[in-house]
Amino acid sequence: MASHKDLMQMVRDGLGTLVFAFGHKVGIIDAFIELKDPCTVEELSQKSGLNSRYIQEWLGCMLAAGVVRINKEKKYSLPYSKDLLKRWGHIASVIPIFSELFGKLAEDMSKEKPEGYTYYQPFLKWLDIFQTPEAVHSWNNNLVIPVLNLKSGKDFTLLDLGCGYGRHVRDIAEQYPDCHIFGIDSDEESIKQANIELAKTTLQNVKYEIMDGGKLPDDWVGKFDFVIMNDVLHDAYEVDSILKETKKVLKDDGYGAAFDPPVSSYPENLVNDKTAQFYMPFSLFSCLPESLSGPPGGEGLGAGWGYERRKEKIEKHGFQVIKVHKDVDKVQDGIVFKK
Known part of the structure; x- marks a missing residue:
């Protein structure tokens, strides 16, 4: 005991x-x-x-x-x-923010068929402050730039699917001035803030739009060299649609990359795991409810969905998972894949 x-x-x-x-x-x-x-x-x-x-x-x-x-x-x-x-x-300081969600979370948990709730704006603002320019730059250099190096040339087209406030792609746009970047998000407030911040820069190679990642334009077929998804899949209520659309808009030699909390899908692997101890509370109060907030029967994924099942889902859509950072069978932040 x-x-x-x-x-x-x-x-x-x-x-x-x-x-x-x-x-x-x-x-x-x-x-x-x-x-x-x-x-x-x-x-x-x-x-x-x-x-x-x-x-x-x-x-x-x-x-x-x-x-x-x-x-x-x-x-x-x-x-x-x-x-x-x-x-x-x-x-x-995220603890008092999550405390404000006690009532909403308790109410949803009491339902036989939970309906979840969308992102809590105070949490999104907290997250934006958390993502300092230095942290974003370091994160991109460690995780995204190695993916971009899979293709030669710096004039690529990139889709940031679920861009939030758009910090990550602004940093990439600065590092690669010849590239063309599209950032999309279904959250209107996020795109509003992304455009406000973009207006403060001189960048000409970034564009933000309100758009559902599960319903991309037909004229985007084969448009992108890279599709990046940062903290998207485990929060989503339409993962299959997102992956289907990702496959549609990627070039034949393009690459996708999905970055999510490096947590195992299997409960026995979470015991005394400090990484899971950090990420799982975020999932309980934000990620899981967001994943449940779509049409009836939402995915209900969250961080607990885990790396192994996320990788399996990507492979079921016909993608080949490739090694970039660590062996693909080891739990990690990113899953990089190609057609």
Whole structure:
């Protein structure tokens, strides 16, 4: 039998994460970053503009969690890099956003035939902030650029199916000024924001449109060298239609790439898996409900659908999965395929 201490520690860690998220939200962490050296409660209070008694209580929480340190002079420090503090502070701030969905998720779970719900706009905005230019550039270089290198030349045509706010393809467009990129998404607000951000640049090789990935234009047959799908398939309620349309618009020598959480399809492989521990809560509150939100009988996939079953689905549509990053039988972020 599992130790009750494991359960207790999980709850304690969750409470500590919530307090850390609050510190990120109200500026305590920013104050630490600006002060740099170990500081007093009063110095933190002055820098953040927050009440010192509340600051002291927040510090007590973080001392107990082992995140904040205190020295002999009773000065406090948060001994992590600025990038780490900013990144994980923002990640922690998704917890209150998901808490706002408790009622909606509970209501849908109580139905015999769940109907799901579409993306929660505060979460999409959180996600956009999470995808910093540096993070997007690194992600593209590690995962997308190796796919683009499968074909010679830099004047390719690329479809980003489910582009969201369009950050990833703007970065690619900057790296490949001779390419032509189309970003599509069925979410009107996402395309609106993508076009707002595009207007702030001088890019001429990117175009965004509101479009259903399962119903692409007939005049796009054989149009694209690459079709990229980032966090699309596991969220979708029409996977078969999307893959059918992907096959239609790819050139005969084109490549598709589907990037989704690197989680196994098999529950026994999720035990104590820290990658799954990170991604599965996102799926419970956002990915799975989105996948259930389409026409009656929506897919209901989510991150738990997993790598192995996703790969099997792609192969059933006649695609050949090829090795680019790791052996194709190993769970990973991307599945790269060709006709």
